[in-house]
Amino acid sequence: MLAPSRIIRSTPAQAGGGRDRDALIQKAHDAIEQGSRSFAAASRLFDRHTRERVWLLYAWCRRCDDIADGQDMGGELSTDGDPAKRIRAIRLLTQRAFEGLPTADPAFDAFGLVARECGLTREMAEDVIEGFALDAAGWRPRTEMDLARYCYHVAGAVGVMMAVVMGVQKADSELLDRACDLGIAFQLANIARDINEDDKADRCYIPVEWLVQEDIEPGQHMKPHHRQELADITARLIRRMERHEAMARVGAAHLPFRSRWAVLSAARIYGAIGREVVARGKAAWDHRVVIGSAAKARHVAAAFWEAARNRPKVPAEPPEWTRGDILIEVRMAGPVAPPSFEPLPDEFDGQARQTEK
Template sequence: MSAQSDGSLLDHATQTIEVGSKSFAAAAKLFDPETRRGVLMLYAWCRHCDDVVDGQELGINHADAGSAQTPQEARRQLELLREQTRRAYAGEPMQDRAFAAFQDVARRHAIAPRYAYDHLAGFAMDVDEVRYETIEDTLRYCYHVAGVVGLMMASIMGAHDEATLDRACDLGLAFQLTNIARDIVEDARVGRCYLPAAWLREAGIPRDEIALERHRAALARLAARLVDHAEPYYDSALDGIAALPLRSAWAIASARNVYREIGIVVKRRGARAWDERAGTSKATKLWLLAKGGAGALSSRWARTGPRPAQLWRRPGAEPAASSGGRHAMHAAGA
């Protein structure tokens, strides 16, 4: 068991999300206390792993290439994260607050170990400087760094059926596609690129020139293409909220609305999308949270069809069910 007190772990997790993700922090307040506790603790672990591999603290210094670790140091840190994850699942005492929090939430909500290791594999893709030739390759990366987080969050919310897991993963994919569009230039300045190489060639943008001003107009078209590619995944995720308890549905629908709006802002700004970090105002967030509440309520009576077959599907997923309608959790009284 953890050597940390529950209160200190929750305080640490709350501070982590408030600094690391203001967009999701707002939506997270809508969960019931037990679910919110689990979500915050999971976020703290994800943020910690990301920071350890990148040599950061709560995402600070991301844009400073000189602050990054060497690949050898990053690989060593990643191996330590894998070992700590193994120890957490084995029930060994955890001194690190992020891992103590993860151990608690993983055991309490039966988060499958393969999800945690799949997430760490996403950081390995960054460390190994994997190149992405097609949009399917980019989506594979999105699965590891965000889609699988959706699967772990679904476990916290009590959702374990395959159809709901597919929708949870879709939301993570959409979030990450939005993040990539928003951060294209910032990522390029530290040598990272998640845009499909085939798209860059079509646009006439050399990979090592992505951050240059002269390519802004062409880059804006690629960002818009990425935002458009996220739309069917956002739609699929919306169909999945009927499977969740009402307050969880409200939180997830609100998070979906906020992140989707960030993509809309990026697309609307065009070539000026990266003059400042795209986001949403407090007033807009409040409106999107209210809209999320309405969507959560209407989902109680909505009927959803099968997930579109053309969407990219997470690795290891069981064959999709052929029937539509409400998901099993909702039918059970969510």
């Protein structure tokens, strides 16, 4: 009667850790509404089936970002705790989600559900997690390819996962390349807009070689006397953004209408952010660039007609960075901190195990 098999019961593996699907979708919807108004607006254009899955994936991305930075829905960065432990928690909770085990965190359970439904892989997830690991390690890009690698991890790899969620086959490398282009375009716009906020958090995503070319001293790029040089660097970022944005439009042509409309709406909104940063020149960081509700509505309407015509032009100048080249660099570089299989940090382990009882 005291045999271990009689008293120890393993937790059954279930998609979403056994949580109700509708409840996970509602939690994921709340996360995207709080975390990103731009993505929330674009996500409403998907058909219901795709929209729900997009929300589930977004919830995981948002939660990983918050854990990695000690934030709440993208708020102020925290310097408390050990960043390496946070990354380990993300990896282990994601591992549990893939195994169908409860995590005590709806965002990770949501990821387990959408991963099971759409066939997302652990390698895809690890490519995204590596972006958080780079930030946790205080990593900064030295070269353009370093910047490409970072943009891939934090956004291009997410674009690949989003494409699979939209129904793109994992074997369709051409469409996955275009989805990666869209994610990279978004990230370049974010980097240009958030230079000031990143500097306050002791982060900088401008390649060191670019700063050297502009004669900007280390750590001095936000000083007033370097505003023109910084504006020039920003223009350089946005030129790259526009190349990736144009290639993403070519890929969007192969998506169903509603998915195409949503993707083109997001591309227009983020493209507008990047171009507004450039238009403001030296004053770009006096106030954070935002796209208001009325302007978003105009971009969504314009994207509707663009999706309906569905005649994108192949850009005369394709992006200098390709997903294939970036992946070669990524695999050669290896993870900044190899995955650990040590137990979860206490603050996460107690919650996860409570759900197994």
